[in-house]
Amino acid sequence: MNRLAVIGDPINHSLSPLMHNAALKDKFFSEIYEYVSYWVPADKLENFVNRLDEVGITGFNVTLPHKTSIINLLSYVDDSVSIISAVNTVIKRNSELIGFNTDIQGFIDSLNENNVKFKNKNILILGGGGAARAIVCGLLKQGSNIEIFNRTFSKAQVIKDQFSKLGEINVQNTLRTDDIDIIINTTSVGLHRNDIPINPDLIVPEHTIIDIIYNPLETSLLLEAKRKHCVYLGGLDMLVNQGALAFKLFTGVNPNKQVMKDTLLNYFQNNKT
Numbered sequence: 001m002n003r004l005a006v007i008g009d010p011i012n013h014s015l016s017p018l019m020h021n022a023a024l025k026d027k028f029f030s031e032i033y034e035y036v037s038y039w040v041p042a043d044k045l046e047n048f049v050n051r052l053d054e055v056g057i058t059g060f061n062v063t064l065p066h067k068t069s070i071i072n073l074l075s076y077v078d079d080s081v082s083i084i085s086a087v088n089t090v091i092k093r094n095s096e097l098i099g100f101n102t103d104i105q106g107f108i109d110s111l112n113e114n115n116v117k118f119k120n121k122n123i124l125i126l127g128g129g130g131a132a133r134a135i136v137c138g139l140l141k142q143g144s145n146i147e148i149f150n151r152t153f154s155k156a157q158v159i160k161d162q163f164s165k166l167g168e169i170n171v172q173n174t175l176r177t178d179d180i181d182i183i184i185n186t187t188s189v190g191l192h193r194n195d196i197p198i199n200p201d202l203i204v205p206e207h208t209i210i211d212i213i214y215n216p217l218e219t220s221l222l223l224e225a226k227r228k229h230c231v232y233l234g235g236l237d238m239l240v241n242q243g244a245l246a247f248k249l250f251t252g253v254n255p256n257k258q259v260m261k262d263t264l265l266n267y268f269q270n271n272k273t
């Protein structure tokens with residue numbers, strides 16, 4: 001049995017085991033692979049990596065707080081990691097550990113699947129954390145023009161300084177949405193049902209609204225977008241696509257993404273808070 005895993009701290013909330021095991025079962029891989037979660041605090045990361053063979057792990061996903069610190073423990077990283085310095089997928093090939101980032105491509109795939117056009121568009125990113133960095137990097141490489149607004153201005157400025165060589169990027173002092181085509185929420189505001197990361201008056205029907213939060217499936221931001229008849233997209237497809245790309249790296253086979261998505265939708269249906 002090959003063991004696949006997701007590691008992080010905290011890890012209880014992770015939906016990766018549910019999604020990956022459904023995809024493994026769908027491909028009749030359940031006898032060969034199982035996907036489990038491991039709680040790995042920061043001071044135990046190296047120990048975990050040293051024990052992969054003992055535990056039978058051939059590949060794993062990495063979530064907070066290890067996405068950057070894991071890099072020093074790997075043999076090498078794929079190009080998908082280089083600028084962003086964040087790994088979310090590791091595979092073991094012979095005795096080497098190789099790091100990948102499927103978050104960025106997963107996000108781009110979810111936009112393409114939903115027919116959201118982003119080339120040469122003006123995109124406002126709300127937030128200045130790790131998710132904002134990954135999305136800014138991915139979209140700049142695709143030719144989007146980026147504006148960032150973050151509660152802590154200096155963090156947005158750091159992102160600008162890091163990525164301005166990739167394309168057009170500006171930091172907003174005061175939140176403005178005129179001339180903006182797409183607004184993307186990368187902050188954690190919306191995880192609690194009634195919180196919204198932007199004054200609703202700044203949203204007009206011409207905006208496409210994207211929230212990377214997937215729980216709740218419909219955040220207050222998305223409900224506002226729906227009310228205004230905007231095109232809108234939540235974080236579930238991004239979760240599925242980053243997982244599907246990781247699944248291919250783990251097994252060599254493309255999973256059935258609809259099975260992964262339906263499994264998650266079913267979970268949310270049965271676990272309404």
Ligand code: ATR
Nearest residue numbers: 127128129130131132150151152155186187188189
């Ligand atoms: P991640 O790695 O998932 O992006 P993070 O690095 O903790 O998570 O980033 C969370 C983002 O949400 C940050 O940009 C944070 O703003 P600050 O940089 O000012 O901390 C933003 N955020 C969190 N709570 C917020 C709130 N109540 N209002 C506005 N922004 C908030």
